[in-house]
Amino acid sequence: xxxxxxxxxxxxxxxxxxxxxxxxxxxxxxxxxxxxxxxxxxxxxxxxxxxxxxxxxxxxxxxxxxxxxxxxxxxxxxxxxxxxxxxxxxxxxxxxxxxxxxxxxxxxxxxxxxxxxxxxxxxxxxxxxxxxxxxxxxxxxxxxxxxxxxxxxxxxxxxxxxxxxxxxxxxxxxxxxxxxxxxxxxxxxxxxxxxxxxxxxxxxxxxxxxxxxxxxxxxxxxxxxxxxxxxxxxxxxxxxxxxxxxxxxxxxxxxxxxxxxxxxxxxxxxxxxxxxxxxxxxxxxxxxxxxxxxxxxxxxxxxxxxxxxxxxxxxxxxxxxxxxxxxxxxxxxxxxxxxxxxxxxxxxxxxxxxxxxxxxxxxxxxxxxxxxxxxxxxxxxxxxxxxxxxxxxxxx
Amino acid sequence: xxxxxxxxxxxxxxxxxxxxxxxxxxxxxxxxxxxxxxxxxxxxxxxxxxxxxxxxxxxxxxxxxxxxxxxxxxxxxxxxxxxxxxxxxxxxxxxxxxxxxxxxxxxxxxxxxxxxxxxxxxxxxxxxxxxxxxxxxxxxxxxxxxxxxxxxxxxxxxxxxxxxxxxxxxxxxxxxxxxxxxxxxxxxxxxxxxxxxxxxxxxxxxxxxxxxxxxxxxxxxxxxxxxxxxxxxxxxxxxxxxxxxxxxxxxxxxxxxxxxxxxxxxxxxxxxxxxxxxxxxxxxxxxxxxxxxxxxxxxxxxxxxxxxxxxxxxxxxxxxxxxxxxxxxxxxxxxxxxxxxxxxxxxxxxxxxxxxxxxxxxxxxxxxxxxxxxxxxxxxxxxxx
Numbered sequence: 001x002x003x004x005x006x007x008x009x010x011x012x013x014x015x016x017x018x019x020x021x022x023x024x025x026x027x028x029x030x031x032x033x034x035x036x037x038x039x040x041x042x043x044x045x046x047x048x049x050x051x052x053x054x055x056x057x058x059x060x061x062x063x064x065x066x067x068x069x070x071x072x073x074x075x076x077x078x079x080x081x082x083x084x085x086x087x088x089x090x091x092x093x094x095x096x097x098x099x100x101x102x103x104x105x106x107x108x109x110x111x112x113x114x115x116x117x118x119x120x121x122x123x124x125x126x127x128x129x130x131x132x133x134x135x136x137x138x139x140x141x142x143x144x145x146x147x148x149x150x151x152x153x154x155x156x157x158x159x160x161x162x163x164x165x166x167x168x169x170x171x172x173x174x175x176x177x178x179x180x181x182x183x184x185x186x187x188x189x190x191x192x193x194x195x196x197x198x199x200x201x202x203x204x205x206x207x208x209x210x211x212x213x214x215x216x217x218x219x220x221x222x223x224x225x226x227x228x229x230x231x232x233x234x235x236x237x238x239x240x241x242x243x244x245x246x247x248x249x250x251x252x253x254x255x256x257x258x259x260x261x262x263x264x265x266x267x268x269x270x271x272x273x274x275x276x277x278x279x280x281x282x283x284x285x286x287x288x289x290x291x292x293x294x295x296x297x298x299x300x301x302x303x304x305x306x307x308x309x310x311x312x313x314x315x316x317x318x319x320x321x322x323x324x325x326x327x328x329x330x331x332x333x334x335x336x337x338x339x340x341x342x343x344x345x346x347x348x349x350x351x352x353x354x355x356x357x358x359x360x361x362x363x364x365x366x367x368x369x370x371x372x373x374x375x376x377x378x379x380x381x382x383x384x385x386x387x388x389x390x391x392x393x394x395x396x
Numbered sequence: 397x398x399x400x401x402x403x404x405x406x407x408x409x410x411x412x413x414x415x416x417x418x419x420x421x422x423x424x425x426x427x428x429x430x431x432x433x434x435x436x437x438x439x440x441x442x443x444x445x446x447x448x449x450x451x452x453x454x455x456x457x458x459x460x461x462x463x464x465x466x467x468x469x470x471x472x473x474x475x476x477x478x479x480x481x482x483x484x485x486x487x488x489x490x491x492x493x494x495x496x497x498x499x500x501x502x503x504x505x506x507x508x509x510x511x512x513x514x515x516x517x518x519x520x521x522x523x524x525x526x527x528x529x530x531x532x533x534x535x536x537x538x539x540x541x542x543x544x545x546x547x548x549x550x551x552x553x554x555x556x557x558x559x560x561x562x563x564x565x566x567x568x569x570x571x572x573x574x575x576x577x578x579x580x581x582x583x584x585x586x587x588x589x590x591x592x593x594x595x596x597x598x599x600x601x602x603x604x605x606x607x608x609x610x611x612x613x614x615x616x617x618x619x620x621x622x623x624x625x626x627x628x629x630x631x632x633x634x635x636x637x638x639x640x641x642x643x644x645x646x647x648x649x650x651x652x653x654x655x656x657x658x659x660x661x662x663x664x665x666x667x668x669x670x671x672x673x674x675x676x677x678x679x680x681x682x683x684x685x686x687x688x689x690x691x692x693x694x695x696x697x698x699x700x701x702x703x704x705x706x707x708x709x710x711x712x713x714x715x716x717x718x719x720x721x722x723x724x725x726x727x728x729x730x731x732x733x734x735x736x737x738x739x740x741x742x743x744x745x746x747x748x749x750x751x752x753x754x755x756x757x758x759x760x761x762x763x764x765x766x767x768x769x770x771x772x773x774x775x776x777x778x779x780x781x
Contacts, residue, residue, distance in 0.1 A: 004438045004659045008452045015443035022446045022640050024655040033440055037433060041400040043415035043763060045735075045742070046424050052408045070470070070617070074650030096496040096523060117645040123496060217470070217617070217652035236473075239514065240422050248422070252517040257474035257651055259617035262424040266404045349445070377443060 013347040014382045018318060018374035019186075023349060025210030026377055028267070032214055035270040036263035044262060047237045047247055053265045054220070054228070060272050063198050063205075063222035067232050068268045070258035072185040072208035072219040075231075076118035078255050079204040079221055080105065082230040083150045083179040084124060092233055095254040096123030102149040105181070108135040108164060111157040115183060119152060122254070126152070134162015141172060150179035155187055155197060159314050170201045179203040179227065185219070186211040189280065189317030203227045211316055214271030218264050236260075284311055287319040290375035290383040294321055297387035301394050303330040318376040323390070325369035330394070334369045337393050348386055400765070413740040414768050418709065418760040423742060425610030427763055428660065432614060435663035436656035444655060447637055453658050454620075454628070460665050463598045463605075463622035467632045468658050470651035472585035472619040475606035475631075476518035476552075478648045479621055480505065482630030483550045483579045483604070484524060492634055495647045496523025502549040505581070508535045508564060511557040515583060519552055522634070522647045526552070534562015541572050550579040555587055555597060556707055570601050579603040579627060585619070586611040589673060589710030603627045611710055614664030618657045677704055677712055683761035683769040684714040690773035691716060694780050696723040709760075716757040718780065727757055730779045741772055 005012055019025045028036075050068060058066040069075035084101040085091035091101055105119045109128040119126045129135045129143045140151070153169050166182065173180040185208040188194040197205060204227050209218040221231060232238075234255040238248045288308075295306050307322040309315075327333045338352040353370035371390075378386060402412050419425045428436070450468055457466040469475035484501045485491035491501055505519045509528040519526045529535045529543045540551070551573050558566055566582070573580045585608040588594045597605060604623040610616050621631055632638070635648040684701065692699045700715040702708070720726050731745025744760075747753035757776075761769065 003441070004435045004662065005442060005444060005449075008449070008456050008659070008662060010444050010449045010452050012442040013444055020640075021652065022637060023443055024446050024449070027443065028440050028656075033437065035404050036436075038401045038404045040427050040433060042402055042405060042412040043423055043427065043742075044405055044410050044412055045740075046422050049405075049408070049410050049424070052410050056408050070650060071652045074652070077650050096521070114640075115649075117493075117649065120645075121496065121647060121650070216654045217657065237422050240420070252514060254517075254521055256515070256517060257471060257477050257521065259421065259471045259474070261616045264617065266408075269408065270404075347445070349443075379443075 011347055013349055014379075014386060015349050015377035016373045016375070016386050017349045017351050018316065018376055019210045020349075021210075021216060023377070025216030026213055027379075028215065029213035029271065029274055031274050032267045032270050036267045039263040039266040046262070046265075049262065049265050050232065050235065050237060053269050054232075056269050057220055057272050058222060060269075060276060061198055061222065062195065065225040065228035066220050066222035067228050067235070068218065068220045068260065068265045069206070070219070070260055070264075071217050072183065072206040073115055073118055074255070074258040075206040075219050075221040076115065076181065076183055077122050078231050078234045078258065079181050079206060080119050080124050080150070080152075081122040081234050081254055082227065083181060083204070084122065085230065085234070087230050087233055089249055089251045092249070092251050092253060095234070096121065098123040102147050104145070104147045104149055106140060106143055106148060106151045107153075108140070110134055110160050110162060111154055113154050113157060115185075116152060116154070118183075124149065130162070134160075135164060137164055137168055137172060140164060140169075141176070144176050144178060148176075148178050150181050150203070152181050152183070153202070154183040156183070156185070156314055166197065166200050166202065173203070174201070182206065186316040187314070188212065188275065189311055190313060191276075191280070193313035198222060204231065209268055209271050212271050212275040215264055215267055218260070218268045218271070220268060220272075284319055287375040290378055291319055291321045291373070293383045294373060294387040294390065297391050298323065298394065301391065304394055318374055321373040321375070323371040323373070323394070325371065325394075327369040332393075334371050337371055340393055341389060344389060346385070348389055411740050413735075413742050414772060415742055415763045416759050416761065416768075416772050417742040417744050418711065418762055419610045420742075421610075421616060425616030426613045428615070429613055429664075429667060431667055432660050432663045435659040439654075439656040439659040446653075446655070447641065449655065449658055450632070450635075450637055450653075453662055454632075456662060457620055457665060458622060460669060461598050461622060462595055465625040465628035466620050466622035467628050467635070468653060468661050469606070469619050469621055469635070470653055470657075471617050472583065472606040472608035473515055473518055474648065474651040475619050475621040476515065476581065476583055477521045478634040478651065479581050479604040479606060479627070479631045480519050480524055480550070480552075481522035481634040481647045482627060482632070483581060484522065485634065486630045487633045489644050492638065492647075493645045495634070496521070498523045502547050504545075504547045505550050505552045506540065506543055506548060507552045508540075510534050510560045511554055511563060513554050513557060515585075516552060516554070518583075524549065530562070534560070535564055537564055537568050537572055540564055540569065541576065544573070544576040544578055548576075548578050550581050550603070552581050552583070553602070554583040556584075559707055566597075566600055566602070574601070582606070586709045587707070588612055588668065589704055590706060591669065591673070593706035598622060604631060609661050609664055612664045612668040615657055615660055618653070618661050620661060620665075673710075680761040681712050683764050684712060684759065686769040687759060687761075687773040687776060688714055690777050691780055694777070697780055711760050711762050714759040714761075715753065716759065716776070716780070718755055718757065720755050723780065725779070727755055730757060733779050734775060737775060739771065741775055743772075
């Protein structure tokens with residue numbers, strides 16, 4: 001039966017790469033989709049929906065305060081903007097021109113990563129501290145100056161050697177009265193890790209919906225009440241002047257383009273609720289079973305070794321299969337194989353190791369010959385197709 | 397019509413409302429038709445490569461609307477931001493990654509002073525500067541021509557303000573701009589009706605135009621840009637897609653889209669182009685008529701019916717002008733009283749940011765369920781009595 005993708009002329013793919021933005025994240029959880037449909041049955045006041053959904057999320061996860069955003073990155077941009085502007089309407093109107101504001105964000109040099117661009121987009125300046133071997137708390141403390149607005153802390157980079165952990169960063173921030181902005185996009189497994197970040201005392205923490213089974217373009221920021229209030233002043237609803245006394249500022253915000261629909265916001269709340277309700281062992285066992293199928297198919301193939309990577313704190317909440325390739329003996333690179341998989345029918349998308357370097361998710365700089373399979377987005381049954389195709393390509 | 401399911405809202409403690417204000421952003425825009433909802437659900441059944449989806453959707457939209465090229469965006473405003481960015485950067489990777497720092501780029505956008513509006517902020521977001529020309533009474537073609545200098549990247553043209561006193565018409569603005577080699581960026585967010593007006597803008601020769609989907613019945617957070625191929629490509633190079641592939645840190649990274657938002661956009665454009673618009677408008681007029689009749693005999697009130705027309709949002713409106721002094725209430729207070737009542741009714745009282753219709757209530761019947769017109773009429777009569 002032909003569907004909307006056929007109509008547009010777009011090929012359906014097997015996604016063995018995971019919740020990648022450029023593959024549109026994950027397929028939405030049925031409950032999320034259902035809530036989105038119900039959300040479409042009524043009109044509501046978006047300002048009210050924003051605030052009450054934020055309260056609901058804060059209650060669910062045990063945060064002081066929360067606010068739904070158009071993805072984690074948009075949350076970080078608005079977070080950075082609000083740390084610089086505070087609640088000053090003149091400053092809010094001015095972003096990304098940060099004249100008159102503290103506009104520097106510190107980052108440990110070895111923690112630089114793909115998304116630290118969020119600071120620049122809001123008009124801030126990123127100041128690197130330490131070296132690629134690490135930074136000390138003294139160095140970080142010394143780097144705090146009159147222009148320092150905050151510290152950006154991508155918490156998934158904490159496994160890089162020489163990194164100062166979040167609790168020390170938070171303490172330093174508190175002592176010096178500067179904000180700590182945490183990128184915790186996919187840091188929600190295991191639940192004890194998720195909770196420890198939320199309870200860390202960081203000022204603002206950004207999370208993404210897609211790793212939890214939610215939308216590609218949704219996320220939320222949680223943290224201190226006054227910080228969340230300032231962040232909310234950058235949201236798109238502020239643009240228009242509503243009510244007596246006005247509940248919105250009428251300030252033309254930087255965040256105007258980070259728009260959301262009713263169903264996005266309702267969907268975000270349901271995503272969090274469903275995630276907290278999910279039997280994590282069962283969820284992971286399903287992924288492990290798919291890994292086993294693929295592993296069995298690749299058994300006894302020369303020039304490769306297989307490594308099953310369990311879900312661990314700090315990594316995305318999924319299991320991975322790493323296929324390490326002796327590129328020289330095989331006569332093909334991981335990248336060749338990635339490309340061949342995309343070219344096949346149906347196209348299969350995996351991650352070749354070189355991409356990891358790029359996103360700063362890998363600390364070792366050697367061994368480019370790895371294909372990574374993430375079964376989180378492999379639909380039931382598709383693992384056999386992936387196994388078969390990999391076998392064909394790796395054997396020849 | 398079956399009863400509406402309010403469960404997702406009641407659980408959050410959010411009140412549902414009657415939307416008599418229009419496809420307002422703060423009310424989340426439109427509600428989707430069955431066809432649009434179906435397209436969203438279909439999208440959730442399979443994975444696709446977002447680049448493939450965005451590019452092919454752009455091609456499909458371009459064919460549907462008769463543009464040279466098009467690209468889905470996260471709303472008209474986000475479309476304007478990536479467009480302004482694209483005009484400054486072209487497809488130069490280094491420049492794209494530098495935004496909002498615009499050193500070494502042409503970074504000024506001209507705007508006629510009498511066309512300043514709420515969303516001209518789109519120019520500053522990617523780091524450009526807005527340069528106003530003329531005065532509140534308008535600008536001359538000569539002024540426009542003389543204002544184009546070595547730092548001028550483009551002209552921002554909010555086409556819904558083209559009827560403002562002394563505004564340079566789009567056609568003249570285009571010919572001057574193109575003669576001097578600068579791009580024209582048109583905000584045409586809701587310029588979708590009548591269809592020949594919509595099409596005339598698309599074929600006007602503007603370099604980039606931004607449209608919003610919510611006025612067609614699509615999502616609040618979706619829209620598209622269209623225009624000349626090289627400009628659409630430059631704008632797309634600043635989108636979220638560019639960020640990870642080919643790895644260009646772009647100003648548009650936060651303007652993310654979902655599969656289902658893109659398929660909804662296609663479905664809603666198709667629906668809009670096929671729709672019986674006379675019937676759509678007649679339905680809304682009938683609702684407004686019910687309200688008008690219920691309040692027209694009241695003192696201190698004058699009724700004005702405004703038809704859907706080129707340049708205006710694609711709906712008829714009912715304006716209720718009130719004598720605030722004699723009534724002892726302001727339009728804004730009436731707006732608030734209607735919001736506070738049961739059910740909560742949202743109209744526009746006291747106009748928007750401009751002083752236009754400051755003493756008026758603006759009522760739009762874009763999304764009335766059966767009986768809503770009676771409810772609004774009764775409540776309004778009570779407030780105006």
